[in-house]
Amino acid sequence: MVERSHKPSALTPSTTGPQPTVHSDGKKVTASLPSGDSVEVMLYGATVISWKNNGHENLWLSSNANLEGKKAIRGGVPVVFPNFGPAPKDHATSSLPQHGFGRISNWEYLGTTSSESGNQGKGSDDSIRLDFGLTPNNLSDEMKKAWSYEFSLQYSVTLSKDGLQTMLNVRNEGDKPFDFQTLFHTYFAIPDISKVKVTGLSGVRYIDKILNATEHDSKGNELRFEGTVDRVYKSFTQDTTSILVDDKPRLDVIRDNMQDTVIWNPWKEGAEAIADFEPKDGYKKMVCVEAGAVNGWITLESQDSFEAGQILKSHL
Template sequence: MDRSHKPSALTPSTTGPQPSVHSEQGRVIASLPTGDSVEVLLYGATVTSWKHNGRENLWVSEAAKLDGSKPVRGGVPVVFPCFGPPPKDHATGGLPQHGFARNSTWEYLGKSSSESGKLASGGDDGVKLDFGLSSAQLSEEAKKAWPYDFALVYSVTLGKDGLQTMLNVQNKGDKSFEFQMLLHTYFRVDSITKVTINGLGSTTYIDKVLNATEHQQSNPSLQITGETDRVYKSIKQDTTSILQDGKPRLDVIRDNLEDTVVWNPWIEKAKGMGDFEPNDGYKNMVCVEVGAVNGWQKLESGDTFEGGMIVKSHL
């Protein structure tokens, strides 16, 4: 698979401080000698924390359930095999909103030295954590609703320059299936009123706040001034940037994915969600979510699809 941001293998370093990885209470925590860290909950393989230079980059609701009772509100939930409420006339029609990946318990497959040439230059500069989910691990209800033989490998790479998350989808069965995937990332910001998002200019988007009508993003910079729920499709630029007070804060680089969702619930929607706290938490978060959600990806028997993102922090 030829991709512009395809990770390149690194030679593990045998000298100097090494990354540390440990698991506890249903989560895996990795940290670098620099102090940067990432935490991944096995339930949903949800990244719940990513700290760079001592600063938390992800927003997680104070009311988020971290005990496996429901999907996490915040962090980086994995959406698969459908985005939003699935169409009733589609093969995913019997599944819940956003599918089953975010509310299934994944298996921790282990760690390795980073494979991301974009993130690090030596094995002591990065660590990759792999998580797996297959049809055998699904609930009986999910298997019945989506009876395909599949395997997912989700790789979370912590590097000194950023975080990389990649989802590998494998069709293990004898018939093709269609799917959507999305990394539903909640980024923490100081103030949503001072945030601008660049890299979406001249792109067509579906505005779910305006009855899923199509519009063109004419302004090169997007500002969030009310409830926002947009699907930007077939984006030509690889990078979407979040700026705070006009200064670069985070770069989100798509890898083999063309779509990006931008979401902020604003005042009323935030109040209406029982697991969104504090109620004014919308002021300190914005979702910039890379994915393949405009239509469906078809995967033939034996084939593999891989897509994800690299996020770089400027603080």
């Protein structure tokens, strides 16, 4: 069992006052707090497509995103598992598509609970957790053939007045070990990419995919955007990466048992080359800051489990 640095703490249920509401239509689960904060999660990919607080949408979703379960959803928070990027040759995941099958499989909605919410909320009236599950039974025959391990995933999305927490528990249900990577491919909505900087990068080495996957040392603590960015920052020693707009804090990404972060913006040329990226100038209104475990592989022994996640906080 891999120990987590930030274990969820128990909630003290509250039975007085307005309570959160949850609605599921078989394709999407929507939860709202009495404060008006809300989250929407598609069962396809268990992809969070909306997270609002104080009337503001925090996530970017392509206007051409496919929400019918035909392909990975462009935007929101897709779940990457069990491989990040194109699967490497001569590896157990080599027959899987880019970013694996987690984001292109139909997950089960397991229900709502207030038994824990990590660092979120103080009672059931101001936080709510939605649980989703994925096992080989949910996979297509093609995916089961490509990756024939026995596993179970439980994905928890907790909405509170303090932010949004996403946690993934991976369990090896079989009799042989398997390797995996995982990542939350979070698309954040921002007003203008030219006014954005990402901070919390001091002393971190990164792999630059634009420069032939070469490694570099961060120069300073921040990153500004003047063109395509596709970097894997690895082995953070601190847990928070922040998005600032006009030098004012806008969003925080707090890693829990995830040491890596991918930062991505396709810029003009990249957006035009992606069929479902709309509008084409949408790159000016989004930035991906993606907590993950993608530098190398996690090996999970038989009957062992791994849990990790992120907490997203908005300063609006």
